[in-house]
Amino acid sequence: MQRSIGGTGTLACAFTILIGGGCASTQHDPLPSWNDGPSKSAITGFVQRVTTEDTPDFVPPAERIAVFDNDGTLWSEQPAYFQLLFAIDRVKALAPQHPDWHTTEPFRAALEGDLHAVAESGEEGLLELVMATHAGMTTDQFREIVRAWITTSRHPTTGRPYTEMVFQPMLELLDYLRANRFKTYIVSGGGIELMRVFAEDVYGVPPEQVIGSSLKTEFEVRSTGPVIKRLPEINFIDDKASKPVAINQHIGRRPIAAFGNSDGDFQMLEWATTGGGARFGLIVHHDDAEREYAYDRSSPIGKLDRGLDEGPTRGWTIVSMKRDWNTVYPAAENRSR
């Protein structure tokens, strides 16, 4: 349906141009999954301002940097970060080689799929899970493991592949920004190497534009050739005040637009939106228990508290998933995207 409307619009537009007129009003909607309203207008208004030449807010294409959080912003993050679900699946796959895991926390909890007990193992327990499942192999091997997992595993509640638990309105937003010559980056607390496996296919974001948390790695020359080994040691946690640090390290430019969903994204939005000229900050508020999940101030995952209070006064757009999005997940027929 959207496609035929777009087609008609384009035809009308071509005709209008032929007779010497403009055609903005007849162009197809680049954000069809967004309901008309203040959120959608804020997005399109910002993009028009920074792309209109010879105006004070114009930004040259090279400086149109937009940064996106991943968990909870581009895809769901409940009932647990998908990367934790990956770690648990890996524990199950590796368990035959580790008989002691059946009686050792947090591995026992992971093997029994007890998310609550896993969470109770705290930061130390989570770190143990990550090291046991994310380190000790080469980067090439790890990519193959992630690739196999992401193509075969399913979300525990919806039964969908994880790559179909991405938000259709955000996919449209990424495309819309790129069509307006923005460079789109992911800046996430998730693992940089895990996201890079699917970010290009699913989000259109190439590996070099994915920034995330990482383990230390080491170059090693083996008889079969050189490899990069993943070591059981944290290199960087890309969250909160570390997000602007990572942005500066990887991009070296201050973004003009930032998109997040939790207080872990606060400083990234603060950094992006306090520069000079036109700036844009947006927070996805998960208030849709029916189609996705509803959580904010008291959630251990994706806690959004300060952002809800301060966001509006800072001029950030707070997106209500329930009110602003007419679609949440892509239709299954788009699976081959």
Add this chain to the structure above:
Amino acid sequence: MQRSIGGTGTLACAFTILIGGGCASTQHDPLPSWNDGPSKSAITGFVQRVTTEDTPDFVPPAERIAVFDNDGTLWSEQPAYFQLLFAIDRVKALAPQHPDWHTTEPFRAALEGDLHAVAESGEEGLLELVMATHAGMTTDQFREIVRAWITTSRHPTTGRPYTEMVFQPMLELLDYLRANRFKTYIVSGGGIELMRVFAEDVYGVPPEQVIGSSLKTEFEVRSTGPVIKRLPEINFIDDKASKPVAINQHIGRRPIAAFGNSDGDFQMLEWATTGGGARFGLIVHHDDAEREYAYDRSSPIGKLDRGLDEGPTRGWTIVSMKRDWNTVYPAAENRSR
């Protein structure tokens, strides 16, 4: 002169196309500062192989990643790394606030321009110089300091601005690769923030494609707004076996071509050239004492020993500056490039 030859070639090419023929042989030379010979043929041969569709060596544009060392590869590095000369200039500028520096090494040596004594202060001394001159300010402030220095300072021997001590043949090579849809990166032991100040203007390499050594930084919210502070602590030294690590961290793809000049680039070339498919490694050999400098196996700066021995057997192209380049530095008239 080159321009008029190029113009004639283009005209002839257009005419040939009009009458239905091809025009590869009449196209202008994209590498006019390179003398005809095996080095130049190796470069153009590789580029033709990976860009010719429907052949086994074809590489899609997204995977055409080329990495370049900076010091000694894209610009000169004698009589000392230019970043060390920057540090010494900064010590001189800051000396009035540090009366003790006149009697404390390595600052005394720096103030007296005694490069030999500075070098003798060893790694610890150099680190002290770097911390005193590169840390303790915001990233914005540091960029302004570098910008002011690079536009006003001159090389001690040639009297040229440092940005005119770049190698014309390498500028052409960068352009040539980009014209063939390569993405060009700098991967250097030099400071990432220092190089980013001039890399886009001088090399056409945007900040997000510059990788280098770095200090730790910290996000801080001040009453005037947020800043990123540069701390007096090393974050990453981008040299030797750390270069492939940095490439993996920043780019997340294995380059298909690598360009260096010293054994500090060995592992980067090794990593790039041992992947599958067509690969390219190139080492600039400084053998031109008349037009630039001549040094290799025993030089404390840009030592090239293992690369000279193993490079040829690994299929790497060893460029003789003296024999392969008809021009070293850009003509002064090109200053506004």
